[in-house]
Amino acid sequence: MNIEEFRTYCLSKKGVTESIPFSNLPNVLVFKVHEKMFTGTDITTFASFSIKCNPETIDELRASFSALQEPSYFSKKHWCRVVMDGTVTDKQLYEWLDISYDLVVAKLPKKIRDQINSE
Template sequence: MDIEKYRKYCLSKKQATESFPFPSLPNILVFKVVDKMFTATDVNTFESFSIKHDPDTIDNLRSKFDAVTNHTYFSNKHWSKLLMDKSIPDKILFELLDTSYNLTVAKLTKKTRNEMGL
């Protein structure tokens, strides 16, 4: 996966938006759904990207792929960093982005989901 495929896929998600919200980290591109982040990456390097994950299944994924690592800035219980070293097939990367997006949508209120058509 390259950054253009990543960006296009993230923006294909319903109500997804992109921004650079961190003034002290101007290269960090964040994708959100209704102002809730579901993934982020450094646009200059695209060495990795961050995802939300299911705390009950992440240990299994981490045991299969060394490129699924603990996150530096976010809770390791709910977030992981995926290293873009080509060891994880694109199909799985897309599935992990789906999971991150779906977990984020699930945390929105029912009213917000209905209003946004999610």
């Protein structure tokens, strides 16, 4: 997966917007669903990207995949940094993006979830 494939995949999801919201991190591109972030990456390097994870399985995932590491800026209980070191298949990367997106959508109010599902 390269940065363009990552971007295209994220934008293909319902209700997703992209932005560069952090003035102190002008190279960090963030993808949100209804104003809630589900992933982000440094667009100059694409050396890694952040994903939201299920807190119940996050430790097991990190133990199983060396590319999944604790994030620099986010809660270690809910987020992982995925290092793009070539050890994880694109299929698995897409699955993790799906899980991150789904976790965020699940926390949205029912009215917004219904709106997303009807798009």
